Amino acid sequence: IEAALVDGPLKGRRILVTSGPTHEPIDPVRYIANRSSGAQGSAIARALTALGAEVVFVTGPAEAPLPEGAEVHRIETAEQMLAACRAALPVDAAICAAAVADWRVASASDSKIKKDKGGLPKLEFTENPDILAALSQPGPDRPLLVVGFAAETDAVERNAIAKRQRKGCDWIVANDVSPRTGIMGGTENEVILITETGAEPWPRLGKTEVARRLAARLAAHLESEQG
Ligand code: CTP
Ligand code: CA
Numbered sequence: 001i002e003a004a005l006v007d008g009p010l011k012g013r014r015i016l017v018t019s020g021p022t023h024e025p026i027d028p029v030r031y032i033a034n035r036s037s038g039a040q041g042s043a044i045a046r047a048l049t050a051l052g053a054e055v056v057f058v059t060g061p062a063e064a065p066l067p068e069g070a071e072v073h074r075i076e077t078a079e080q081m082l083a084a085c086r087a088a089l090p091v092d093a094a095i096c097a098a099a100v101a102d103w104r105v106a107s108a109s110d111s112k113i114k115k116d117k118g119g120l121p122k123l124e125f126t127e128n129p130d131i132l133a134a135l136s137q138p139g140p141d142r143p144l145l146v147v148g149f150a151a152e153t154d155a156v157e158r159n160a161i162a163k164r165q166r167k168g169c170d171w172i173v174a175n176d177v178s179p180r181t182g183i184m185g186g187t188e189n190e191v192i193l194i195t196e197t198g199a200e201p202w203p204r205l206g207k208t209e210v211a212r213r214l215a216a217r218l219a220a221h222l223e224s225e226q227g
Contacts, residue, residue: 006049008052008219009051009052010048010219011053013052013054014053014054014056014090014091014092015053015054015056015091015092015095015218016055016058016088016095017041017044017045017055017094017095018041018058018059018081018095018097018098019040019041019044019045019058019060019097019098020037020038021033021035021038021060021061021062021099022075022076022101023077023101024077024101024103024104025105026109026123027108027111028112029112030113032101032103032104032105033061033101034101035099036060036062036098036099037063037064037185038064039062039064039185039187039207040149040207041059042057042066045067045070046068046208047212047215048215049069051219054071055069056071056091057071057073058073058075058085058088059072059075060074060075060076060081061076077128078100078101078104078128078129081131082134086134092143092144093144093147093218094135094145094146095214096131096132096135096147096149097149098131100130100131101128102127102128103125103126104126105124105126106125106126132148132167133167133169135169136148136167136169137168144222145222146169147169147171147214148171148172149175150163150164150174150194151184152174152175152176152177153176153177157194157199159174160174160194160199161194171193172193172194173192173193173214174192175191188205189210193214
């Protein structure tokens with residue numbers, strides 16, 4: 001279905017979704033990655049498209065199928081993801097579901113690092129740009145609504161509330177990614193939605209259902225802002 005043909009509450013809205021992990025090179029054959037499948041991000045993009053939105057989907061190398069009907073931009077690194085997100089502006093809303101690598105190797109090697117070249121390699125790291133914080137910065141291009149995720153293993157609600165403040169975003173979808181929850185890489189998600197008015201725990205739901213609820217909430221919010 002062509003997004004533009006869907007007559008839903010998000011018709012005429014352009015929405016940016018980041019998804020998947022990023023890959024940060026060590027050398028031409030090796031990289032640093034994480035366990036994100038991209039499933040939640042793809043589900044969100046689909047749910048927004050189903051409500052009529054024009055979705056720009058910026059994704060790292062994810063195993064989840066790409067959302068049909070979205071404008072897809074594939075990237076590998078956090079720096080490339082930031083550039084692709086900036087190029088997508090202006091948008092009405094941005095949802096940062098990507099598991100962006102927090103660090104990259106400070107100077108990735110142009111040639112393959114060899115075993116026999118004097119001992120173990122010493123990798124030095126540097127911090128990646130924070131895409132959610134960058135998109136949340138006040139300015140003429142700031143989306144009306146910026147939504148982040150918070151993957152936590154401890155004190156989920158408290159950490160997520162602090163994260164919302166720190167990033168300057170409007171909402172945070174917080175989840176517990178401890179291995180015992182099976183959420184990372186699984187088909188279900190159990191989230192707490194943190195907004196300006198407080199914390200709202202949602203029941204454990206399929207990632208598709210979490211995406212639908214979030215898309216519906218977002219549509220209602222944009223409608224009330226009539227931006
Ligand atoms: N995020 C981002 N760019 C980064 C790091 C994170 O856009 N470089 C976004 C994620 O997409 C997510 C939110 O920020 O929406 C929170 O990510 P998370 O990893 O939970 O938070 P961090 O600020 O990186 O803190 P930490 O990993 O130390 O908990
Ligand atoms: Ca992080």
